[in-house]
Amino acid sequence: MSKLENKRLKGKVAVVTGASSGIGQGIAIAMGKAGANVVINYHSDEEGAKETLRQIEKAGSKGVILQADVAKPQDAQLLIDTALENFSKLDILVNNAGIQQDQDFLEMSLEEWQKVMDTNLTGHFLCAQAAAKEFVKRKVKPDERTSVGNIVFISSVHDIIPWAGRANYTSAKAGLQMLMKTLAQELGKYKIRVNAISPGAIKTSINQEVWQTKEGREKMLKQIPYGRIGEPEDIAKVATWLVTDEADYITGTTIYVDGGMTLYPSFDE
Numbered sequence: 001m002s003k004l005e006n007k008r009l010k011g012k013v014a015v016v017t018g019a020s021s022g023i024g025q026g027i028a029i030a031m032g033k034a035g036a037n038v039v040i041n042y043h044s045d046e047e048g049a050k051e052t053l054r055q056i057e058k059a060g061s062k063g064v065i066l067q068a069d070v071a072k073p074q075d076a077q078l079l080i081d082t083a084l085e086n087f088s089k090l091d092i093l094v095n096n097a098g099i100q101q102d103q104d105f106l107e108m109s110l111e112e113w114q115k116v117m118d119t120n121l122t123g124h125f126l127c128a129q130a131a132a133k134e135f136v137k138r139k140v141k142p143d144e145r146t147s148v149g150n151i152v153f154i155s156s157v158h159d160i161i162p163w164a165g166r167a168n169y170t171s172a173k174a175g176l177q178m179l180m181k182t183l184a185q186e187l188g189k190y191k192i193r194v195n196a197i198s199p200g201a202i203k204t205s206i207n208q209e210v211w212q213t214k215e216g217r218e219k220m221l222k223q224i225p226y227g228r229i230g231e232p233e234d235i236a237k238v239a240t241w242l243v244t245d246e247a248d249y250i251t252g253t254t255i256y257v258d259g260g261m262t263l264y265p266s267f268d269e
Contacts (some may be wrong), residue, residue, distance in 0.1 A: 007104035008244050010035030013087040015079050016072050017127060018040040019098030020048030022204035023154060027094055027231030027239045028063075032056030037087045038063045039071070041079055047185050062087070070090045070097045070123030078129045092243045093131040095124040096154040100173075111216065112169045123151055125179060128194075132187055142192045148242040153180050153196040154235070157258050160198075173198075176252060184252030193251040199237055200258025202230040225268070226259035 020042035029040050036216050038056055040063050042049035047066035049065045058061040062088045068075035081268060082088040098120045101112045128151050133147030158166070159173040176196060184194040213260050220229055238257050241247060254260050 006244075007035035009092075009240065010245075012036040012091040013039075013083050013156045014094060015039040015083050015090060015131070016094040016096060017079070017123070018043070019052050023199060023202060023232050023235045024094070024096035025052045026236040027096060027154075028052050029055045029059070030034060030233070030236035030240045031092070031094075031243075032063060033059040035061060036092065039060055039079060039086070040085045041068050043067070043069060044096065051114055055166075063132065064115050070095075070127055071118040073126055074125070076126035076243055077130045079127060082249075084134070085199040090131060090149070091150070092150045093127060094152045094239060095103035095127050097123055098154070100166065100169050102165050102169070104165055113214035116168035117172050117175075120169065124176060128153075128179075128183060130199060132183070132190075132192060135187075135192050136190045137192075143250060144191060144205045146245055147193045147248060148189070148191045149193070151183065151192065151194045151195075152239055152242060154239075155180075155196045155198040155254065157198050157200045157261050159196075159254070160262065173261060180254070181252050185260075190198050193248070195250060195252070196254040197235060197242070198246070198254050198256045198258065199235050200224065200256070200261035202232060202235065204232065223261050223265055224259040225233065225261075225263055225265050229258060230257065230259060245249060245254075 008153050014036045016024055018027040019040045028040055032038050040052050053065055066082050068079055070076055101116050103112050138148040140148055153176050155176045156173045159169045159177045162168050168215040180194055180196045217223045235257055
């Protein structure tokens with residue numbers, strides 16, 4: 001039995017945003033396999049969300065699907081309310097929902113800037129705030145060694161690596177870094193843990209046109225010292241562990257899961 005299947009999240013309830021594909025889908029399924037019941041959020045891919053639910057139920061856990069736009073305050077609150085209505089509590093929020101709208105800086109419109117910031121930064125703020133307001137209702141002793149709630153932001157290596165043509169995306173991800181750290185500092189007294197995971201190159205539908213071709217794969221691999229392109233499962237394993245009691249003393253931290261992309265491989269000689 002693998003660690004992801006040993007039910008170490010049994011009895012826990014998680015909300016995973018953007019859980020209909022890619023990294024979010026991988027995290028939702030992994031947490032379901034680990035015993036958590038999951039609110040599966042999607043924006044437009046209902047079929048993907050249904051597949052996530054099928055995999056979670058196959059693993060013996062429960063799930064509920066909710067279409068919501070995380071950039072809207074009422075939808076962010078609805079995600080938390082859905083967890084409470086269906087499972088009576090909330091233990092974990094994984095802020096994963098994100099989009100890209102690439103454009104050269106000199107040509108980028110305010111709409112292109114704002115759309116990405118709304119989803120990738122404001123949406124994370126709204127969901128985290130709604131979850132934290134629920135978590136603080138739980139009374140804990142000052143010396144208690146278990147968190148009352150976990151918030152995980154899914155960021156990107158581009159929270160520290162510049163990426164031309166994507167000023168909106170990189171700015172939002174860099175903003176997540178400081179949002180995460182500030183919340184961890186502010187909410188620690190309530191025994192709420194807040195962390196981030198920054199993936200590198202992961203095989204998802206967003207970059208499928210690149211990694212499916214020989215030329216694209218070779219170009220990507222030049223930036224990855226470890227020599228392989230990541231899978232959603234690589235992120236899911238870390239996210240699942242990060243919200244367990246095994247990681248209880250970790251807060252305010254970003255874990256880079258990138259095969260060494262942040263090691264600046266062009267300087268290896």
